[in-house]
C-alpha cells in the first residue's frame with residue numbers, strides 16, 4: 001500500500017486535531033435493560049427499536065469473518081491494474097464494530113451526513129435512525145422519480161469525495177434518504193487500509209453504478225450521461241481510474257440481459273458494463289476492447 005494512503009487512513013482515526021472522543025453512553029440502566037430485552041426477542045443482527053418514543057438502530061456484533069478469497073482478488077487487481085479491486089478486509093466481530101465506530105466518528109467530524117452514535121457497549125452499539133427508505137428501495141418503489149433519486153445519490157458521492165472521504169460499501173442499499181438528501185451507512189471496513197483514497201473513491205462510483213444501473217427505468221445513454229456529469233466534477237485521479245475501469249470492463253456488456261435463468265449478479269454486471277462502455281465513449285475515450 002502506498003505510504004500516503006496508509007497515513008491518510010491513520011489520520012482519519014487518530015487525528016489529534018479532533019476533540020476528545022465522546023463517550024457515547026446515552027442510555028440509562030433502565031433503558032439498557034429495555035434494549036437488551038427487545039434484542040433478545042428477535043434474531044436479526046440489526047434492529048430498529050423504539051426507546052421512550054425515539055427510534056434507534058441497534059447493531060449487534062457479527063460473528064468474526066474469514067475470507068479465503070482475498071489473495072484471488074488481490075492478484076486480479078494486480079493483473080488488471082485496477083487497485084480498486086483489492087480486497088478490503090472485513091474482519092467481523094469486535095474489530096468490525098471498532099472500525100465502524102471509528103469511521104462514523106471520523107466521517108461526522110469531516111462533515112459527512114452519517115448516523116449519530118448514541119451508545120456503545122462491547123456487544124452492540126446504537127445509532128440514530130435516519131429513515132426507512134434506502135436509495136435501492138426508492139428506485140424500485142418510486143420509478144416515476146427514479147432519475148431524481150439516482151442523481152441525489154450521485155451528488156451525495158461527489159460531496160463525500162469533496163470532503164476527502166470514501167464510503168465502505170457504496171451500494172444503493174447502504175444509502176438512506178434523510179431530510180431530502182442521501183446519507184451513508186454501514187462502515188464495517190475501511191477501503192483506505194488496502195488502497196489509495198482515489199481508488200477507494202473510484203470504487204464508490206462503480207459500486208453505486210453496479211447496484212443501480214439494472215434497476216433504473218432509464219436508457220443506458222441517459223444513465224451514462226448523468227453518471228459522467230457527476231464523475232467529471234470529482235478529482236482527475238478518480239475520473240481516470242473510473243474511466244480506466246470502464247475501458248477494462250466495458251466488454252462485459254455482452255453478458256445476458258435476462259434475469260432468468262442468469263440471476264441478479266449477471267444482469268447487474270451487464271447493465272453497469274453497458275453504462276461504463278457508453279460513459280467511456282461519451283468521455284471521448286474509446287474503450288480498449290470492442291466486442
Ligand SMILES: Nc1ncnc2c1ncn2[C@@H]1O[C@H](COP(=O)(O)OP(=O)(O)O)[C@@H](O)[C@H]1O
Nearest residue numbers: 046057115127128129130131173174176185186
Ligand atoms: N442509521 C440507520 N438509519 C436507518 N436505517 C438503518 C440505519 N442503520 C442500518 N439501517 C438499516 O439496517 C440495515 C442493515 O444495516 P447495515 O448497517 O447496512 O448492516 P449490514 O452490515 O447488515 O448490511 C440497512 O440496510 C438499513 O435498512
Ligand SMILES: [Mg+2]
Nearest residue numbers: 173174185186
Ligand atoms: Mg448494509
